[in-house]
């Protein structure tokens with residue numbers, strides 16, 4: 634191993650984060666607090682119906698309401714697990730398998746508060762982790778100040794750069810990154826043409842032989858096909874498991 638490469642301790646500790654990375658979601662119309670109240674109210678109503686039905690002797694109704702309450706609690710719990718814990722564990726494994734030397738330039742598309750960006754930065758003692766974002770309400774407390782604060786907390790601020798901008802119009806030179814990563818971002822772009830534009834730009838800024846890693850909830854077959862059209866002929870799609878919802 635060369636002496637700039639991440640140590641096995643760094644790789645092992647990747648999943649233990651010190652920063653505050655917020656909760657993913659769409660908070661543009663209804664705030665996170667409002668959504669939490671709605672989620673709790675639905676659960677409360679389902680439990681109340683189950684109890685009420687049982688007291689009234691309607692056991693079938695009680696069972697149906699109880700099953701719905703449990704399903705709802707599991708759904709919300711698995712969502713929170715993914716956003717607060719799961720995505721860090723999944724990406725820690727993915728990044729550990731990348732075999733980075735430690736001196737690469739890595740771009741994170743839609744870095745938000747830095748969940749993925751700062752894990753990457755931990756693996757780049759002599760490199761650069763660049764994050765670009767428009768800081769939409771797709772994450773609680775989203776903004777460059779929150780990301781900078783997290784970079785300080787993780788001890789990687791010296792190798793992190795933040796850019797405010799749209800990933801469909803990347804303001805970086807051609808072939809200027811060794812790796813491009815992105816997590817839970819592209820599906821937020823509703824227009825398929827704009828998603829394609831983001832992939833086109835990702836490949837434009839990638840040096841020959843570089844790698845692109847995209848984690849997302851949907852459209853992943855579309856990303857693979859476009860990356861292949863753009864010349865990344867070995868682009869593959871794989872599941873990231875239940876920890877990624």
Ligand SMILES: C[S@@+](CC[C@H](N)C(=O)[O-])C[C@H]1O[C@@H](n2cnc3c(N)ncnc32)[C@H](O)[C@@H]1O
Nearest residue numbers: 657743744745748766767768769771799800816
């Ligand atoms: C759900 S958050 C995920 C953030 C981060 N990748 C993570 O895993 O924690 C989605 C992020 O994508 C950003 N985003 C959405 N559309 C974007 C666009 N067109 N250009 C740049 N950033 C965008 C949002 O501002 C938000 O920070």
